[in-house]
Amino acid sequence: MSRLLPSNLLNLIRAPVALGQGLEGVDEGPEILVQNGLLDVVQALGWKVANDSEIDIRNLTWNSPAADVPAHQHGTRIKFPKELGEACHDIARLAETSARSGAFTLTLGGDHSVAIGSIGGGLLARPELGVIWVDAHGDFNTPETSPSGNIHGMPLAFLTGHMASYRLPSFDWLKNHLKPDQLVLVGIRSIDPEERAIMKKWGAHVFTMTEVDRFGMGGVMEQAKQILLRQGPRPLHLSYDIDAVDPHFAPSTGTKVRGGLSYREAHYVAESLAETDALVSMDLVEINPRLGYVDLAHREDRNVTVEVGLELIASALGKKIY
Numbered sequence: 001m002s003r004l005l006p007s008n009l010l011n012l013i014r015a016p017v018a019l020g021q022g023l024e025g026v027d028e029g030p031e032i033l034v035q036n037g038l039l040d041v042v043q044a045l046g047w048k049v050a051n052d053s054e055i056d057i058r059n060l061t062w063n064s065p066a067a068d069v070p071a072h073q074h075g076t077r078i079k080f081p082k083e084l085g086e087a088c089h090d091i092a093r094l095a096e097t098s099a100r101s102g103a104f105t106l107t108l109g110g111d112h113s114v115a116i117g118s119i120g121g122g123l124l125a126r127p128e129l130g131v132i133w134v135d136a137h138g139d140f141n142t143p144e145t146s147p148s149g150n151i152h153g154m155p156l157a158f159l160t161g162h163m164a165s166y167r168l169p170s171f172d173w174l175k176n177h178l179k180p181d182q183l184v185l186v187g188i189r190s191i192d193p194e195e196r197a198i199m200k201k202w203g204a205h206v207f208t209m210t211e212v213d214r215f216g217m218g219g220v221m222e223q224a225k226q227i228l229l230r231q232g233p234r235p236l237h238l239s240y241d242i243d244a245v246d247p248h249f250a251p252s253t254g255t256k257v258r259g260g261l262s263y264r265e266a267h268y269v270a271e272s273l274a275e276t277d278a279l280v281s282m283d284l285v286e287i288n289p290r291l292g293y294v295d296l297a298h299r300e301d302r303n304v305t306v307e308v309g310l311e312l313i314a315s316a317l318g319k320k321i322y
């Protein structure tokens with residue numbers, strides 16, 4: 001239990017959002033985690049679920065027009081900015097209220113676009129929030145650099161203020177942005193070339209799989225915490241994309257990249273943050289129960305991935321081996 005929080009209360013935000021990427025099924029993530037015992041996992045660790053909310057996704061249909069960004073950025077694309085801006089605003093309202101109440105906030109995706117809401121809302125309540133972004137990808141693309149136009153590859157561009165010039169009114173609520181000393185990325189192994197340039201110019205602290213190999217996950221997390229806690233204690237948010245974990249251990253996800261976190265490395269990230277007593281919120285995103293290691297949905301792959309997801313949440317909420 002985090003000593004930065006006054007209670008053992010936990011608020012759940014179900015965010016079944018899929019329009020940030022191109023594959024159906026990722027919207028089923030919250031439901032399948034709950035069906036497989038999420039609430040029992042949370043309660044067994046001493047947390048009490050105060051609010052269990054689901055955002056309204058009736059306007060998030062695949063038939064919505066995939067609007068282009070305004071004309072001054074001609075030639076660039078971003079898919080569903082209006083729909084996702086509004087959905088993230090809904091998430092942000094819940095996340096901000098939860099943060100102000102002093103409860104732990106657990107947001108279940110959905111794709112990684114939902115973190116614009118959970119972190120953006122967290123930053124409204126706590127502008128000093130530090131973020132650990134665990135992912136196979138950089139998630140720093142802008143409409144100019146994105147090969148796909150999918151917002152789930154852009155959340156860190158939004159959260160660091162790189163999207164301000166695109167004038168997307170549906171994201172006007174996003175007021176506070178992360179500074180370089182407020183963000184570390186862990187487990188990264190796939191970055192688009194122009195995306196890399198944005199990250200380097202901004203000064204992102206990136207621990208790729210090469211650093212995980214070189215220092216071990218213990219060494220990486222020590223350095224990550226040093227960066228985030230250099231100025232003293234601050235609340236921390238863990239944004240966990242299940243695709244950070246090697247597809248061998250978590251195959252049911254949409255953008256698999258080989259060479260990822262081992263089962264224990266994946267857990268150590270969460271365990272070492274739980275130990276800080278500063279973790280106040282977490283996202284778990286990109287579980288797609290319709291996908292397997294190959295393209296077909298294999299029941300066993302789905303079960304393995306959901307189980308890993310539940311276990312990672314348990315580790316972040318304080319579960320220890322001994």
Ligand SMILES: [Mn+2]
Pocket residue numbers: 112135136137139152241
């Ligand atoms: Mn991601």
